[in-house]
Structures are given as structure tokens and as C-alpha cells.
Amino acid sequence: MLSRLRKKNLHQWLPDYARHLVRRARTPHFDEPRHVLFALCDHYEPLWGRAPDDVGVARVDAWAEGYPKLADEFRDSDGRPPRHGWFFPGEEYRPHFLDQLAKLARAGYGEVEFHLHHDGDTAETLAPRIEDHLKTFAEHGHLSRNDQRNAAPFRWAFIHGNWSLANSRPDRKWCGVDDELVLLHKLGCYVDLTFPSAPDPCQPDKVNQIYWPTGDLTKRRSYEEGERARVGATHRDRLLMITGPLSLSRKGIGVRLENGAITGDDPPNAARVDSWIDQAIHIEGRPEWVFVKVHTHGAIEKATASLLGEGGRNMHTRLATYMRDGWKLHYVTAREMFNIARAAMDGKDGDPSAYFDYEVRPPPIAT
Numbered sequence: 001m002l003s004r005l006r007k008k009n010l011h012q013w014l015p016d017y018a019r020h021l022v023r024r025a026r027t028p029h030f031d032e033p034r035h036v037l038f039a040l041c042d043h044y045e046p047l048w049g050r051a052p053d054d055v056g057v058a059r060v061d062a063w064a065e066g067y068p069k070l071a072d073e074f075r076d077s078d079g080r081p082p083r084h085g086w087f088f089p090g091e092e093y094r095p096h097f098l099d100q101l102a103k104l105a106r107a108g109y110g111e112v113e114f115h116l117h118h119d120g121d122t123a124e125t126l127a128p129r130i131e132d133h134l135k136t137f138a139e140h141g142h143l144s145r146n147d148q149r150n151a152a153p154f155r156w157a158f159i160h161g162n163w164s165l166a167n168s169r170p171d172r173k174w175c176g177v178d179d180e181l182v183l184l185h186k187l188g189c190y191v192d193l194t195f196p197s198a199p200d201p202c203q204p205d206k207v208n209q210i211y212w213p214t215g216d217l218t219k220r221r222s223y224e225e226g227e228r229a230r231v232g233a234t235h236r237d238r239l240l241m242i243t244g245p246l247s248l249s250r251k252g253i254g255v256r257l258e259n260g261a262i263t264g265d266d267p268p269n270a271a272r273v274d275s276w277i278d279q280a281i282h283i284e285g286r287p288e289w290v291f292v293k294v295h296t297h298g299a300i301e302k303a304t305a306s307l308l309g310e311g312g313r314n315m316h317t318r319l320a321t322y323m324r325d326g327w328k329l330h331y332v333t334a335r336e337m338f339n340i341a342r343a344a345m346d347g348k349d350g351d352p353s354a355y356f357d358y359e360v361r362p363p364p365i366a367t
Contacts, residue, residue, distance in 0.1 A: 070309075147361075211243075286344040
């Protein structure tokens with residue numbers, strides 16, 4: 001039994017999953033309207049599998065054509081269509097890719113954020129590479145701007161390639177930078193949405209939480225320690241960690257690992273949507289605002305077919321039933337989800353749609 005658990009790396013996160021079940025059971029009941037904040041964060045890699053450029057072009061064009069058709073079938077409680085988050089890998093830059101995504105962002109279908117695969121780096125080698133990528137993204141109208149003097153020029157959300165944030169793999173591959181959290185924040189990153197990654201070994205023992213990493217942030221895997229985000233407390237000297245749903249869910253007579261990953265082989269359905277919402281991820285003290293951050297590798301053809309076809313329709317149809325049951329549904333980007341989290345920490349309440357742009361402004365392409 002222990003051997004099987006270790007092969008799936010369950011031993012790394014089951015302790016906090018147990019604590020999560022207790023926390024969830026203790027969440028008080030309330031009469032206020034409940035809100036679900038839904039963000040689909042896409043590790044959007046047009047050149048996945050070392051594809052040639054023409055395949056990458058076809059993948060991006062499929063989204064440029066197909067996403068509006070799917071999204072225009074649905075509206076949330078604010079009258080907005082589904083808002084996609086394209087976390088684009090800097091190392092796969094081609095002008096056509098970001099220009100096509102800019103058309104979608106300009107039309108209100110989502111925003112582009114930063115994704116990166118890298119290996120064998122130090123802070124000294126990684127920082128200039130990230131800065132170059134950010135400048136390139138900004139030339140296409142993506143990324144929020146920073147109004148503060150003597151600060152990094154851009155503000156951005158991040159997902160680490162291969163889950164390897166802060167040099168977290170046991171073999172130290174796909175990163176190399178122990179103090180990556182410090183570096184990312186210095187360069188303008190305000191939130192990380194890499195996790196959950198289970199069953200990958202990079203998964204921390206921090207489950208179904210929004211939290212601030214604490215302790216020595218120069219150490220590898222420093223995201224393992226953290227302080228739950230709560231009303232009345234915040235930090236300005238570090239990035240926020242927003243994790244998506246992670247649970248053990250019933251599947252027939254067995255159990256499945258539900259990690260919020262949408263794939264062509266594991267498409268979204270009503271049961272999965274219910275599981276995501278049931279985890280009740282929230283800012284402590286504001287349980288009526290439920291944060292649901294799921295992820296995908298949407299550029300891969302099989303995932304594209306699902307997300308822009310039956311799988312996507314099933315997901316959004318199920319989300320719509322929550323509105324009929326009295327919930328308020330809000331499609332949000334990573335930036336908007338962060339802003340709402342920050343508003344909650346500052347004691348804001350009511351309808352979270354008032355805080356879409358609370359702290360970090362929209363990128364130029366969306367204004």
C-alpha cells in the first residue's frame with residue numbers, strides 16, 4: 001500500500017488534503033448569495049511535441065476561429081462569455097501566435113499570461129531571458145503595466161513549465177533556480193497558478209488553498225510553507241499562490257484523482273465541475289466567493305477538439321445550472337481572479353464583479 005501511494009506521490013499531499021476536509025466541514029453556513037469564480041488557465045503550447053511551425057500555426061488558427069463560436073453560446077451572471085487564460089510559453093514565440101491571441105483578447109474572450117519551460121538556469125541567467133520575453137509579449141499588447149515608479153514595468157501571472165517551480169523536482173531538472181519565487185516577484189509577477197500538479201512530485205502539501213508562501217523564499221520548494229490568505233491580512237513583498245481543486249473523487253466503484261486537468265482523454269463533465277466547486281476554495285473569512293482554477297494543454301489537437309466541442313459545451317452547460325440554482329457565475333481571467341482575491345483580503349464583500357480590476361489593470365490589448 002505504501003509503495004503504491006509513493007508511486008503516485010500521494011504521500012506528499014494527502015496530509016493537507018485531510019486537513020482540507022476538516023477545514024471544509026467547519027466552513028460556516030450562510031444566507032448570502034454564493035459566487036463561483038471560474039478561471040480556465042491554459043498551458044498553451046502551439047509547438048507542443050516539437051511540432052514544426054506550420055502545425056503551430058494551424059493549432060493557433062483553430063482557436064482563433066473556434067473559440068468565439070463556442071464562447072458566444074454562453075454568458076455568465078455579468079453577461080460575459082467564457083474568459084480563457086492563454087499562458088503562452090516565451091520560448092515558443094512566433095509573431096503570428098501572439099497576434100492571433102491578441103484578436104481574441106481584444107474581443108473580450110480572455111487574456112494572455114506568461115508560461116516558461118527552462119532548465120539548468122541560475123537567477124543571473126534566467127532574469128534577462130524573462131525580461132526579454134515580457135517585452136516581446138508587451139509589444140503585442142499583452143501583459144498589464146505597472147504604475148509604480150522604480151518597479152518592474154509589467155505585472156503578470158505565471159505558470160511554470162513541467163511544474164518545476166523553484167527547482168522543485170527531485171532530480172533538479174527543468175529549472176535550476178532555488179530562489180525563483182523571489183526572482184519572479186522582483187520582475188513583476190504577482191501570482192503563481194502552477195498547482196496542483198499531482199501526481200507529479202512537484203506537488204506541495206498545500207491543497208485547495210489560496211496562500212502566501214512563507215519562510216525562506218530563497219530555498220528550493222519554498223512554496224511548501226505558506227499562510228492561508230484571509231480577510232484583513234495581505235503581503236506586498238511576495239507573489240500569491242492560487243491553487244486549483246485537488247481531491248479523491250468517486251469513479252464507478254473506485255476512486256479517481258481529480259486534479260483539475262482537462263485533457264482530450266479526460267474531458268470536463270458535470271460530475272467533474274461539481275467536484276471542482278465542492279472543494280470550496282476561498283479566502284478565509286469570505287467563503288461565499290468560491291475560486292475554481294482548472295487547467296489544460298489546450299493547443300494539443302485532441303484537447304482543442306474537446307474544449308471547443310462537446311467537452312467545453314458540457315462544462316459551460318453545467319456551470320450555467322449553478323446560476324439557475326441561485327449562484328452567481330463569473331468567468332474570470334487569472335488577473336481578475338487575483339484582483340478579487342486581493343479585494344477579499346481588504347475586506348470587500350458583495351458582488352465580486354466590482355473588483356475585476358481592483359489592483360492590476362487590464363493589459364492594453366483589452367482596453
